[in-house]
Amino acid sequence: MTVRKNQANLTATEKKRFVDALLELKRSGRYDTFVTTHNAFIMSDTDNGERVGHRSPSFLPWHRRFLIQFEQALQSVDASVALPYWDWAADRTAASSLWADDFLGGTGRSRDGRVMTGPFASDAGRWPITVRVDGRSYLRRDLGAGGRQLPTRAEVDSVLAMSTYDTAPWNSASDGFRNHLEGWRGVNLHNRVHVWVGGQMATGVSPNDPVFWLHHAYIDKLWTDWQARHPNSPYLPAAGTADVVDLHDTMRPWNDVTPADMLDHIPHYTYDTAA
Amino acid sequence: MSRITRRRALGASAGALAGLAVAGVARAAGPSATPAPRATAAERASFDEVYQGRRIQGAPSHHGGHHDHGSGYQVHIDGKELHVMRNADGTWISVVNHYETFATPLAVARAAVAELQGAALVPLALA
Numbered sequence A: 001m002t003v004r005k006n007q008a009n010l011t012a013t014e015k016k017r018f019v020d021a022l023l024e025l026k027r028s029g030r031y032d033t034f035v036t037t038h039n040a041f042i043m044s045d046t047d048n049g050e051r052v053g054h055r056s057p058s059f060l061p062w063h064r065r066f067l068i069q070f071e072q073a074l075q076s077v078d079a080s081v082a083l084p085y086w087d088w089a090a091d092r093t094a095a096s097s098l099w100a101d102d103f104l105g106g107t108g109r110s111r112d113g114r115v116m117t118g119p120f121a122s123d124a125g126r127w128p129i130t131v132r133v134d135g136r137s138y139l140r141r142d143l144g145a146g147g148r149q150l151p152t153r154a155e156v157d158s159v160l161a162m163s164t165y166d167t168a169p170w171n172s173a174s175d176g177f178r179n180h181l182e183g184w185r186g187v188n189l190h191n192r193v194h195v196w197v198g199g200q201m202a203t204g205v206s207p208n209d210p211v212f213w214l215h216h217a218y219i220d221k222l223w224t225d226w227q228a229r230h231p232n233s234p235y236l237p238a239a240g241t242a243d244v245v246d247l248h249d250t251m252r253p254w255n256d257v258t259p260a261d262m263l264d265h266i267p268h269y270t271y272d273t274a275a
Numbered sequence B: 001m002s003r004i005t006r007r008r009a010l011g012a013s014a015g016a017l018a019g020l021a022v023a024g025v026a027r028a029a030g031p032s033a034t035p036a037p038r039a040t041a042a043e044r045a046s047f048d049e050v051y052q053g054r055r056i057q058g059a060p061s062h063h064g065g066h067h068d069h070g071s072g073y074q075v076h077i078d079g080k081e082l083h084v085m086r087n088a089d090g091t092w093i094s095v096v097n098h099y100e101t102f103a104t105p106l107a108v109a110r111a112a113v114a115e116l117q118g119a120a121l122v123p124l125a126l127a
Helices: A012-028 A030-044 A059-077 A153-160 A177-182 A190-197 A211-229 B017-024 B105-116
Strands: B047-051 B054-060 B073-077 B080-082 B084-086 B092-094 B097-102
Touching (some): A012 A030, A059 A177, A059 A211, A190 A211, B047 B105, B054 B105, B084 B105, B097 B105
Antiparallel strands (some): B047 B054, B073 B080, B084 B092
16 A cells, blocks of 8 residues: 655655655656656646646646656556655755755755755766756756745645635636645745746756655645545536536546546555544 | 657656647637736737847747747747746746746746756757
């Protein structure tokens, strides 16, 4: 059974096995297929057209399915590995063990943003950035640049308190839980974390940084936490919505899974803590 | 430039070819569920300036580039297209600042120059 744990509580062995599995997926070429898929969706999901992966109600079930698929790829390398999650409301500085040399490595150097430490540093030679939007082939970060702050626990709680899953127009202008969690409106949770990390994480090819998976594993957990607080609040919209994935519509690129199929994470993984 | 082949990008783990092909290019635009707010003068305006040593240009595009996704506007940095997108509230993002919004195409172009630190944009094959 897959148990997703808070990254802060991983043992040295768990960190090493997770990192090694990432490096093997990268070496084999499988990692970059996930970057390509994500960027294809992020560039094609539009507020006034078809939208599946982002800026739409299916943001949460789409990423849940995407992470399950990625986690299965990791487990094909090492069956003991599960995706950890990063509670950025708690581990909110560049001094967090998340950014240590034995895990994800630290921020980029000031000159060019290049990550110089850890397993994914360009000098280590095992993490070439091949799916990219500009000529730079090294992992970059700028943690907390310009004094930016990660969301606080109080801000998270304010979003978890919203009882309606999503609202028309079902895009970046929507009120409700999904769009406030995604961050196009209000205190801004998910989007802000991408910007705080900087480098590739702030771009359409954000899965180039392994922290992408830990960030989204926590966003995914917040969806579960929200469900626990609002057991009578359904996924919306239910049916008949143009350009938007309704509850029982299948989601690209898989075309065999619906939001309804993704509402319960328990068949796929559990958490180290109760919701 | 990505050296990933189509086969690899769509391989065992990446899902159906049809799905990505549809995601990438040439979809019939569905009916607009939300009329976007009217473009402001700043959005309709073209620009052409040198910013931090890079030539940035923006202009409305009426016949659409490969990547304008209905935004009706194209931005170039040193002649290379920067993928930009307009949000429902009239703000803008680009492929290099995809989670942070900017008020105008000019602002998003300048933010991209700062982010690029001199690097050239490369066209990104979606599949």
